[in-house]
Every structure is written in structure tokens, then in C-alpha cells.
Amino acid sequence: MTWYRSGGLSSIAFGLPLVLIFLYFSWGPIVRGLVLSFQKNNLVQAPEWVGWSNFSYVLTDPQLPQAALNTLYFAALALVFGFPVPLFLAVFVSELRKAGWLYNVLSYLPAVVPPVAAILLWTFFYDPSGAGVFNSILGWFGLGPFAWLNSPTLAMPAIVLEATWAGAGATSIIYLAALTGVRTELYEAAELDGAGIWRRVWHVTLPQIRGIILIMMLLQLIGTFQVFTEPFLFTGGGPNNATTTVLLLIYRYAFINGDFGAATALSVLLALVLCVLSAVYHFVTRRWSTT
Amino acid sequence: MIRVRRWGRYGTALGVAGLMLAAGCAKGTDPASSGGGAAAVDEKAPVTITIGDRPTPDKPNDLKAFNQKVSDFMAKYPNITVKSTETSWQAQTFQAQVAGGTLPTVMSISFTEPANMIPNKQLPDITDELKLVDLTKDLNPNVLKIVEDANGRIYGVPTDVFSVGLAYNRNLFKQAGLDPDKPPTTWDEVRQYAKQISEKTGKAGYAQLTTNNTGGWMLTTMTYSMGGTVESPDGKKSTFNDAPTKKALQLLKDMRWTDNSMGSRFLYNQEEVRQDFAAGKIGMVLQAPDAYDMSVKQFGMKPADFGEGALPQDGGPHGTLTGGSLKMISPKATKNEIVAALKWIKFDQFDKYTNEAAAVADAKNAIADKGFVGRPGISPLSQATYDQYNKWREPYVNVPVKQFQGYIDSTTSLKLLPEPPNKGQEVYSLLDPVVQQVLTKKDVDIDKLVSDAASKIDARLAR
Numbered sequence: 001m002t003w004y005r006s007g008g009l010s011s012i013a014f015g016l017p018l019v020l021i022f023l024y025f026s027w028g029p030i031v032r033g034l035v036l037s038f039q040k041n042n043l044v045q046a047p048e049w050v051g052w053s054n055f056s057y058v059l060t061d062p063q064l065p066q067a068a069l070n071t072l073y074f075a076a077l078a079l080v081f082g083f084p085v086p087l088f089l090a091v092f093v094s095e096l097r098k099a100g101w102l103y104n105v106l107s108y109l110p111a112v113v114p115p116v117a118a119i120l121l122w123t124f125f126y127d128p129s130g131a132g133v134f135n136s137i138l139g140w141f142g143l144g145p146f147a148w149l150n151s152p153t154l155a156m157p158a159i160v161l162e163a164t165w166a167g168a169g170a171t172s173i174i175y176l177a178a179l180t181g182v183r184t185e186l187y188e189a190a191e192l193d194g195a196g197i198w199r200r201v202w203h204v205t206l207p208q209i210r211g212i213i214l215i216m217m218l219l220q221l222i223g224t225f226q227v228f229t230e231p232f233l234f235t236g237g238g239p240n241n242a243t244t245t246v247l248l249l250i251y252r253y254a255f256i257n258g259d260f261g262a263a264t265a266l267s268v269l270l271a272l273v274l275c276v277l278s279a280v281y282h283f284v285t286r287r288w289s290t291t
Numbered sequence: 292m293i294r295v296r297r298w299g300r301y302g303t304a305l306g307v308a309g310l311m312l313a314a315g316c317a318k319g320t321d322p323a324s325s326g327g328g329a330a331a332v333d334e335k336a337p338v339t340i341t342i343g344d345r346p347t348p349d350k351p352n353d354l355k356a357f358n359q360k361v362s363d364f365m366a367k368y369p370n371i372t373v374k375s376t377e378t379s380w381q382a383q384t385f386q387a388q389v390a391g392g393t394l395p396t397v398m399s400i401s402f403t404e405p406a407n408m409i410p411n412k413q414l415p416d417i418t419d420e421l422k423l424v425d426l427t428k429d430l431n432p433n434v435l436k437i438v439e440d441a442n443g444r445i446y447g448v449p450t451d452v453f454s455v456g457l458a459y460n461r462n463l464f465k466q467a468g469l470d471p472d473k474p475p476t477t478w479d480e481v482r483q484y485a486k487q488i489s490e491k492t493g494k495a496g497y498a499q500l501t502t503n504n505t506g507g508w509m510l511t512t513m514t515y516s517m518g519g520t521v522e523s524p525d526g527k528k529s530t531f532n533d534a535p536t537k538k539a540l541q542l543l544k545d546m547r548w549t550d551n552s553m554g555s556r557f558l559y560n561q562e563e564v565r566q567d568f569a570a571g572k573i574g575m576v577l578q579a580p581d582a583y584d585m586s587v588k589q590f591g592m593k594p595a596d597f598g599e600g601a602l603p604q605d606g607g608p609h610g611t612l613t614g615g616s617l618k619m620i621s622p623k624a625t626k627n628e629i630v631a632a633l634k635w636i637k638f639d640q641f642d643k644y645t646n647e648a649a650a651v652a653d654a655k656n657a658i659a660d661k662g663f664v665g666r667p668g669i670s671p672l673s674q675a676t677y678d679q680y681n682k683w684r685e686p687y688v689n690v691p692v693k694q695f696q697g698y699i700d701s702t703t704s705l706k707l708l709p710e711p712p713n714k715g716q717e718v719y720s721l722l723d724p725v726v727q728q729v730l731t732k733k734d735v736d737i738d739k740l741v742s743d744a745a746s747k748i749d750a751r752l753a754r
Contacts, residue, residue: 043390044413044622057754062747128555150557150731236502238558239727255386256504257717258411 037264054265063241063249064266071245073156075224082164083220087213089168090175091201104176111169119233122162123149126234149235152242159230159243171216178212179205214285221281222274246270331626332423337370338627342635343378343398352659356652364638371631380404380616389413396624397632399616403508405438405447406715408619414446415622417629421445424633429641429672433707438617441525448633450640452615452669454707455512455602456698457481458578458586460571462596467491467574474575474600474697478516478542481575481603485552488574495554497546498573499726503560506726507719508710509577511612513539515708516602518609526713527752532745538605540737544729557730566590577602579614580667580698583690588661594690599667600697601705610706613669644672644680654687665690667699669707713752721748 037054041047058064093103110118125133126148135145148158186204195203206213228247231237237244246266254263342361346353361373378388380400388394389408408414421427430449438447461471467488475481485496500509511521519535522528547553554572565582567573569590580599586592602611618636620629643649654664665688670677692699711718725744728735 042411042413043392044411062750128557130555145555147555147731150555152731235558236560236723238502238506238724239731240724252720255384256720257714258386258389258407258413260390 054261058266077160086168086171089172108169178209182208339372341395343395345375350660447617449617453579454611457600459575489552496552496574504719507722522711529748599695601701610708650683
């Protein structure tokens with residue numbers, strides 16, 4: 001009764017519409033997707049329940065192993081080469097006493113360019129003929145010409161390079177925000193102890209923002225598993241499926257084959273994998289986490 | 292204490308999720324409304340239809356003519372109310388529109404769609420209604436095949452038809468010492484010309500479409516031109532694991548790796564290839580004549596440089612692949628709406644073929660909006676009607692028709708072959724990597740490549 005008297009009812013009346021709207025628009029599509037994955041449904045005719053057949057279909061699709069491997073490859077490349085870049089950028093910018101804002105703007109600017117425009121621009125850089133921008137530059141040093149996106153081995157690293165360029169700015173802003181929270185007296189103490197810049201970064205900065213780093217790594221993993229725009233616009237999944245990712249496969253099921261059942265089934269599987277990945281990540285890194 | 296609270300929260304979330312699931316299931320099992328049942332058609336009943344493809348405001352003359360046409364139509368049929376939208380067909384968003392149920396009653400779509408949509412029941416059967424509005428007998432039976440199922444029932448009205456030919460750059464032909472009025476007609480000639488162009492000008496002699504399903508689309512075209520097919524007539528089995536397709540791939544392999552006459556870019560979609568073609572980087576590429584519009588208007592190619600020849604043949608003539616657009620009717624339309632829609636299609640699309648004033652007005656509007664009059668194509672109606680129509684429009688022609696002579700001759704000499712009957716776009720998407728491998732991997736084994744693709748596609752066709 002105390003709960004009621006202290007205004008519990010009005011807080012429910014206040015919160016309920018919000019909760020309902022959140023449930024409908026945020027969770028409604030997820031549930032709808034789950035339902036779709038068990039149906040044969042082109043959204044025109046009456047849907048038909050097909051049990052697990054969509055799942056067995058997508059799991060036996062001969063394209064799936066390659067798409068999964070490509071996605072893993074993209075995630076791994078992005079982690080190894082793409083992950084340290086924004087961190088490095090942020091530490092670099094925060095160490096600057098003068099004109100730090102200028103470098104801040106410069107590093108963030110790529111994030112403002114719309115992805116489609118950026119990719120068109122990079123396609124131009126990646127022109128495989130000797131006259132392409134990158135090939136011209138490398139040509140001065142007697143290298144190339146490289147086929148870039150037209151080569152099954154180079155296409156994926158080329159895409160990762162662009163994705164890193166596009167994503168680094170936004171991530172480094174978050175690191176920068178975290179860096180402002182690092183206690184300055186620690187630096188002063190380290191400096192008094194004779195620590196140079198590298199030792200300060202290694203022993204003070206990085207441990208202090210460890211929590212953020214761990215979170216960003218998880219976010220990046222989830223993000224890279226869902227990579228779509230770059231392979232779709234750069235290569236259409238080619239050459240020879242070298243850049244076909246799981247999401248591209250889902251897109252093809254839905255919008256080329258008109259097979260929404262298969263598309264949602266694969267989406268559900270991907271979501272499951274990401275849930276498991278997040279849980280495992282959480283338990284593995286719990287020991288190092290600051291929170 | 293904290294623990295209890297937390298479990299409470301999870302419990303609520305789970306409960307609500309369960310409710311949502313139940314609600315979702317209940318909604319999912321509702322039968323979708325489709326068609327108007329077996330009700331008889333009442334031509335006098337008031338009916339409202341929505342029409343897509345309304346010209347955008349940047350084409351003021353077209354828009355004015357369109358609005359005029361709509362009001363003329365409503366004056367002629369007082370019981371029909373016409374609403375219009377700018378919705379138009381885009382390959383990437385179309386399936387989403389179908390799924391979302393946001394299609395207008397009538398809209399133009401590409402020939403690539405019906406092969407998938409008819410078996411999916413995403414198009415209404417309009418055979419009886421076509422007879423009712425007296426449209427069937429006018430339509431070109433060769434073209435009509437594209438919108439028919441195995442039983443000869445009709446699901447759409449073809450309005451704009453073309454077949455694939457060979458677009459070539461006349462300027463590069465001249466630079467390479469080739470006669471720009473004599474495009475190659477056999478694949479042997481294509482190979483030889485490509486080599487000559489690339490040696491003399493340093494540009495790609497020949498380029499091939501390879502991504503976003505266009506690789507499979509053009510491999511199918513080449514297969515047809517070599518006398519092969521891609522699917523059995525019933526669409527249940529693939530048929531390309533034989534000599535014609537392998538010959539097509541071997542030709543590409545030879546041009547790419549032996550002659551080195553295909554330049555350095557091997558990932559091309561339709562727009563990109565037209566862009567490079569218009570920029571004079573490509574000597575020859577398989578394209579329908581409508582490539583002219585985009586190359587000239589959007590990418591600034593000189594009209595004098597554009598040439599279009601027949602689809603090259605090998606040991607033929609075998610035929611060429613057709614493309615174009617048709618008017619589709621929404622699967623949600625009732626019988627009365629279908630009849631009203633067909634009356635509109637006849638009024639909008641076919642009256643100009645039989646009425647001189649309409650033909651001339653149409654041409655004048657096109658020119659006023661910097662469009663093109665006289666680009667060759669294939670008649671959706673009988674040839675005699677089409678010739679008459681072209682004669683009326685002759686004074687307004689602003690496309691260099693002579694430069695399409697090779698193609699024009701082929702429209703009567705080559706058989707028009709429809710696209711694969713079952714899951715066309717899906718088959719194309721599985722054939723894309725085949726073409727890509729031939730162009731990017733030097734030691735590729737064509738026999739294995741083709742048989743692997745065939746087994747993948749057979750599995751899909753059986754689903």
C-alpha cells in the first residue's frame with residue numbers, strides 16, 4: 001500500500017505509453033522477424049508455416065561457408081588493422097597542446113561524408129588501371145599497378161582500408177571523451193618519475209580507459225559482422241564471391257530472390273551468433289574490465 | 292534486494308516478449324487479402340485506381356501532358372477516378388515495395404521481374420480482362436511470352452521492348468582503323484576488333500558486365516548467341532553445362548588473358564559500364580539500345596560516337612535476349628480495378644500507335660524535355676502498326692538512327708528469346724561469380740566452374 005500512496009500509480013501511467021511504444025517499435029520488428037523465419041512468405045500471399053525448413057535451407061546453402069569466412073576475415077582484418085587506428089588518433093590528438101581542435105576536425109571529417117559518396121570516391125582511388133590514383137602514386141616507387149577491387153585477394157583488404165578511414169573519426173571522438181576523464185595528477189606523478197611519452201601512454205592512459213576500449217572492441221566486432229554497404233557498393237560481393245558477406249547474402253535472399261523466410265532465418269542465426277559472441281566476450285574480459 | 296529487483300525486471304521483459312510473440316503469430320496467420328474473388332466485372336461501377344510513374348517536376352512538359360491525359364481519361368470514363376504518384380521501378384527497392392504493399396494499381400516494371408513474380412503469385416492473372424478491353428489481339432505475340440505462364444495465362448502488358456545488341460564507340464573504331472559503319476556480327480570478329488582497338492588506342496577493346504546479376508544476365512545473352520540455353524523450358528533444371536556457355540567463357544578468357552584486350556576493370560554494373568563507355572574507355576560492350584539515353588544525357592557522350600550493332604552470333608543466327616518494361620497491375624487490385632487499369636494502359640500507352648495527333652504530341656513533349664525521339668526498339672504491337680507510328684514521328688526524330696542500323700536489321704533477322712523462365716535473377720546472381728572468375732583468375736578451369744555452378748543452380752531451382 002505504501003507503494004500506491006507514494007505515487008506509484010501515476011509513475012506507471014507516466015511510463016506505460018513509453019514502454020509500450022518502445023516494445024512495439026523496438027521489439028516488434030524483432031519478434032516479427034522471428035515469426036517470418038518460420039514461414040514461407042512473400043508478404044503478398046497468405047503465409048505458410050514451414051517449420052525449420054528455412055533454417056535448413058540457408059544452412060545448407062553452398063554459399064554460406066564462404067560468406068561466413070569472408071565476414072570473419074573482414075572482422076579480423078578490421079580488428080587487427082582498423083581497431084588501433086582511432087585509439088592512436090585519439091591519444092595523438094589529446095597529447096597536442098596547440099591546435100588540437102584542428103586535428104580533431106580533420107580526423108572526424110571522414111565520418112561526416114555520406115558512405116555512398118565516400119565509396120564512389122574510393123572506387124575512383126582504386127581504379128585498377130595504371131592511371132588510377134593509388135596506382136599512380138605507387139607507380140612513382142616502381143610498384144604496381146595493382147588490381148585492387150578486381151583481385152580476389154586484394155578486394156577485402158581494400159574494403160577494410162576504406163571502412164577504417166570512414167569509421168576511425170567517430171570512434172576516436174569517443175576515446176577522446178574518455179581521455180578527458182584520465183586524472184592529470186597521474187601524468188604529473190609519472191612525469192616526475194621520469195616517464196617519457198610512450199611510458200605515460202602505456203602505464204597511465206591505456207589502463208585508465210581500459211573499460212572504454214573493451215566496450216568499443218565489442219561494438220566493433222558486432223558492427224563488422226554486419227558489414228554490408230562497402231561490399232555491396234564496391235564490388236557487389238565479387239570478384240568471385242571474395243567479398244560476399246553474410247549480410248549481403250541476406251540481402252540477396254530478400255530483395256533478389258524475394259525469399260523473406262530464408263532472409264530472416266539467416267538474420268536470426270546471425271543475431272544468435274552475435275548474442276553468444278557478446279556473452280562469451282563479456283565473461284572472458286570481465287577480469288580485465290574496470291567496471 | 293538488488294538481485295530480486297533485477298529478476299523482476301527480466302521477468303517483465305520476458306513476459307511482454309512472450310505476449311508480443313503471440314500477437315505476432317496471430318497476425319502472421321491472417322490470410323492476406325488478394326484479388327477480388329470470383330465477383331463479376333461491373334464496368335459501370337465507380338472505381339478508383341492509382342497510377343505510378345508520374346513525371347517528376349523537372350520534366351514540366353511531360354508532367355503537363357500527363358495531367359492532361361489523366362483528365363481526358365476521366366472525362367471519357369466518368370466512373371473511373373485516377374490518382375497518380377511518382378513511384379517508379381527500381382531494381383533495388385522493388386521487392387520491398389511489393390512486400391510492403393505500397394504499389395500503385397498500375398506501374399511500369401522491368402522484364403526481369405515477371406519470371407519471379409508470376410510463380411510467386413505477386414501478379415494478378417489478367418487474361419480475361421485483357422480480352423474484355425480488347426487489347427490482346429494488338430499485342431506482339433513474341434513479346435507477350437515474357438508475361439505468360441506455362442498455360443498461356445497473361446500477367447502484364449508489355450509496353451517498351453528491346454533486345455540486347457552490341458554498343459560500340461564509333462570514334463574508337465575510327466582511331467583503330469575500323470569502319471564505324473560495320474560493327475562485328477560474329478564473336479570471332481568481336482575478338483579481332485577488340486584486339487585491334489586495344490592495341491591501337493590503349494583502351495579496353497571489349498568490356499563485360501559482371502556484378503549485381505548483370506554478369507549472369509550477359510553470360511545468358513552470350514549463351515543464347517552461341518546456340519545454347521540456360522534453363523529447360525519448364526524451368527526445373529539448368530541446361531548451360533554444355534558447349535555454348537563454355538565457348539562463351541573461353542572467348543572471354545582468351546580476350547582477357549591471351550589478347551589482353553579487355554582493359555583492367557572487371558567489376559562492372561550497368562551504370563558503371565555505361566559511364567566508362569560514354570567516357571571513351573571502352574570500344575565495345577553488350578547493351579540494349581536504351582544505353583544511348585544514359586550515355587548521352589547523363590554521361591555526356593557525343594551522339595556521333597554512339598553505335599549499336601546486332602548481338603554477335605557464333606555459327607548462328609541463334610537469337611538474342613529481350614528486355615524492356617511492362618505495365619504491372621497490383622496483386623491487391625479487384626476485378627473492377629483491373630479492368631479500369633487496363634483501360635488506362637490502353638489509353639495511355641497504345642492510343643499513340645493508332646492516333647497520329649497523339650503520336651506527334653508525344654514526340655513534341657519528349658523533345659521539349661530534352662528527351663529522345665526515334666531510338667530504335669522492338670514493337671509491342673504488330674510491325675505494321677509500329678511502322679505507321681514511326682512514320683508519323685519521323686519529322687521529330689533527334690537520335691542518329693543510322694548509327695543503329697546493325698541493330699535495326701537484327702530486330703527482324705534474329706529470334707527474340709525470353710529470359711530464363713524460373714528464378715531468373717537468382718540464376719543470374721549465381722552466374723556472376725563464374726564470369727568474374729574467368730576474368731580475374733588466370734588458371735581457372737572452365738569445365739569445373741560451369742559444372743559447379745550448374746549443381747548450385749539446380750539445387751535452387753528445386754526449392
